[in-house]
Amino acid sequence: MEEVKLHGFWPSPFSYRVIWALKLKGVKYDYIEEDFPNKSKLLLQYNPVHKKIPVLVHRGKPVAESLIILEYIEETWPENPLLPKDAYERAMARFWIKYGDEKGGPTFYSFFLSVGEEQEKAIKETMEVLKVLEEKGLGDKKFVGGDTIGLVDITFGWLPRWFECMEEVVGVKLLQPTTFPRLHAWMENFKEVPVIKENLPDHEKLLAHFKRIRESSVADTMK
Amino acid sequence: CWISGQALLGSSRIIFSVLIKNLRERDLQTVRQMEDNVVLLDFWPSSFGMRVRIALAEKGIKYESHEENLLDKSPLLVEMNPVHKLIPVLIHNGKPICESLIILQYIDEVWHDKSPLLPSDPCKRSQARFWADYIDKKIYSIGKRVMMGKGEEQEVAKKELIECLKTLEGELGDKLYFGGETIGLVDVALVPFYTWFYSYETCGNFSIEAECPKLVAWAKRCMERETISKSLPDPHKIYSFVLQLKQKLGK
Numbered sequence: 001m002e003e004v005k006l007h008g009f010w011p012s013p014f015s016y017r018v019i020w021a022l023k024l025k026g027v028k029y030d031y032i033e034e035d036f037p038n039k040s041k042l043l044l045q046y047n048p049v050h051k052k053i054p055v056l057v058h059r060g061k062p063v064a065e066s067l068i069i070l071e072y073i074e075e076t077w078p079e080n081p082l083l084p085k086d087a088y089e090r091a092m093a094r095f096w097i098k099y100g101d102e103k104g105g106p107t108f109y110s111f112f113l114s115v116g117e118e119q120e121k122a123i124k125e126t127m128e129v130l131k132v133l134e135e136k137g138l139g140d141k142k143f144v145g146g147d148t149i150g151l152v153d154i155t156f157g158w159l160p161r162w163f164e165c166m167e168e169v170v171g172v173k174l175l176q177p178t179t180f181p182r183l184h185a186w187m188e189n190f191k192e193v194p195v196i197k198e199n200l201p202d203h204e205k206l207l208a209h210f211k212r213i214r215e216s217s218v219a220d221t222m223k
Numbered sequence: 224c225w226i227s228g229q230a231l232l233g234s235s236r237i238i239f240s241v242l243i244k245n246l247r248e249r250d251l252q253t254v255r256q257m258e259d260n261v262v263l264l265d266f267w268p269s270s271f272g273m274r275v276r277i278a279l280a281e282k283g284i285k286y287e288s289h290e291e292n293l294l295d296k297s298p299l300l301v302e303m304n305p306v307h308k309l310i311p312v313l314i315h316n317g318k319p320i321c322e323s324l325i326i327l328q329y330i331d332e333v334w335h336d337k338s339p340l341l342p343s344d345p346c347k348r349s350q351a352r353f354w355a356d357y358i359d360k361k362i363y364s365i366g367k368r369v370m371m372g373k374g375e376e377q378e379v380a381k382k383e384l385i386e387c388l389k390t391l392e393g394e395l396g397d398k399l400y401f402g403g404e405t406i407g408l409v410d411v412a413l414v415p416f417y418t419w420f421y422s423y424e425t426c427g428n429f430s431i432e433a434e435c436p437k438l439v440a441w442a443k444r445c446m447e448r449e450t451i452s453k454s455l456p457d458p459h460k461i462y463s464f465v466l467q468l469k470q471k472l473g474k
Contacts, residue, residue: 049357049390063349065356075345091320091329098322099306132306 004029005057007043009036010201011209013158014066018054020154021070023195025077067101070151082150093152096137096144100155103129111174112166112210113217123174130180138182142189149193153186160187161200169210261286262314264300266293267456268464270363271323272311273415276454278327281406282334324355327408340408354394354401355412361387362416370426370465371474381427385434392438399444406445414451417442421458422465 006022006029008015022029034043034053046055046062056063056072063072074082084090107129110122133156138144144152159175167173177184190196263279263286265272279286291300291310303312303319313320313329320329331340341348365387368380391413395401401409420431420439432439446452 049353058346061346063346063353065353068349068352068356071352072345072349075348087329087332088315088318088320090332091325094325094328095306095321098325136306 003059005032006030007032007034007040007046007053007055007057009034009053011206012053013162015054016199016201017066017154017157018056018069018073019199020157020195021073021082021151023199024082024149025073025080027073027077067097067155070097070154074151082145082154084145084150093145093150096152097155099137100133100152103132104156104158108163108166111172112170112214115218115221119170123172126174130175130183134180134183138186140182143186149190149196153190156186157190157196159183160191160196161203161206165203165206165210168207169214259284260314260316263288264291264297264303264310264312264314265289266291266310268461269310270415270419273418273454274323274411275311275313275326275330277411277414277451278330278340280450280454281338281340281411282330283337284330284334324359324408324412327411331408338405340402340406340411342402342407351402351408354391354409357387358391358409358412358416362413366416366419366423369423371469371472373474377427381429384423385429385431388431388435388438392435395437395441400441406448406451410445414442414445415455417445418455418458418461422462425462426465 004022004027006015006018008018008031010033019031032040032042034040039051043053043055044051046057047053047064050064052064054064054066054069056069058072058076063069070082083093107122107125111119111126114122137152137156141147143149144156163175167175175183175187191200261279261284263272263275265276265288267290276288289297289299291297293310296308300310300312301308303314304310304321307321309321311321311323311326313326315329315333320326327340341351362384365380365384369377369384372380394409400406401413417439420442424431446455
């Protein structure tokens with residue numbers, strides 16, 4: 001029984017952020033799969049405010065919200081640092097972590113779940129976000145932080161498997177290598193990192209899961 | 224005569240070396256102050272700007288404040304925050320830091336020897352970050368709906384705002400401040416919204432104090448600190464600003 005437990009949900013990119021950080025630091029943990037929508041009593045007890053995963057429980061104390069969990073992991077297990085030491089560089093990293101998280105969610109989900117005019121609007125906004133990441137967020141190094149992956153890369157980490165599946169389900173490819181060469185190169189490098197390669201949800205399983213969500217969302221829109 | 228001459232020389236040397244030492248220290252201080260050039264791009268009614276004003280005051284940091292006109296953003300703002308073009312932006316020795324909670328953490332890390340905003344224990348730090356994040360996700364957007372909304376929409380927003388403030392009241396508990404005995408990140412993140420309470424209440428025709436007396440008592444306690452009271456504009460000024468905004472938006 002490990003002193004670190006992670007309550008997660010297999011298709012959630014937010015769960016995977018925490019898995020990647022723990023594995024990169026070599027922290028052993030027990031994983032508890034939450035059976036959505038039937039949230040366990042324990043999850044509701046650990047995260048009464050938002051009632052969401054992921055929740056990290058360390059020595060019985062819960063930490064909720066993936067970005068807050070990432071900072072907690074970084075501070076508790078400082079080996080293999082995932083944030084820069086310099087205060088200014090750290091502030092820059094936090095800026096892009098916040099951007100990747102705030103823009104990543106609503107805009108991209110809107111592209112995935114909507115149809116018609118609403119989807120056109122979402123496509124336009126998604127392209128704008130991708131453009132900002134391409135031109136301002138990534139820089140010229142292999143990863144955002146430099147030669148090794150850090151928390152910013154982890155926060156953008158839902159682009160390779162999750163967004164690719166969304167594009168496949170919707171039938172629209174927005175992240176073209178010719179339009180976003182830096183993003184594309186970053187994604188290829190990211191997927192090759194052993195901890196990432198060995199810890200991704202199964203492509204077919206995720207595709208089927210996303211297909212079900214999209215069908216349900218489109219059906220709701222038609223009502 | 225020779226002895227007194229030596230004594231004079233000796234004491235002159237001492238005086239001279241003391242003068243040199245003072246000059247060096249003054250030079251060093253001047254250099255440090257020159258090194259620490261701090262500018263804040265701000266907008267007077269912004270709760271997010273107020274957070275940074277409070278943090279800078281708590282740490283005793285001297286800075287230059289630039290008031291931005293958000294309808295006519297300055298080239299400096301656009302250059303320093305090209306992604307969002309929003310205030311607050313802290314410019315430290317020419318380098319910009321954006322997003323208020325990120326700025327607060329930066330200030331806390333660089334000027335770490337005075338008035339810490341975050342505790343040192345990672346678990347307590349994560350709790351503080353959780354509640355600061357909760358405030359960021361809820362108060363501004365719900366408050367806006369209370370002020371700008373009508374009818375059923377406004378009633379729903381009022382209910383949500385009270386629920387949030389009650390949740391925060393629960394987190395405060397019997398503590399003097401969210402930070403414990405002294406103010407911390409959560410206090411600095413939340414207290415600027417206190418100056419907007421009058422606007423929420425007047426637009427929504429309800430009393431926050433009646434629903435959340437402990438929270439209002441906490442806010443009044445915070446306002447006894449000069450670093451906070453001098454950083455927050457008068458609630459009636461905020462309300463005039465809200466009325467102007469509502470007129471412009473035709474609400």
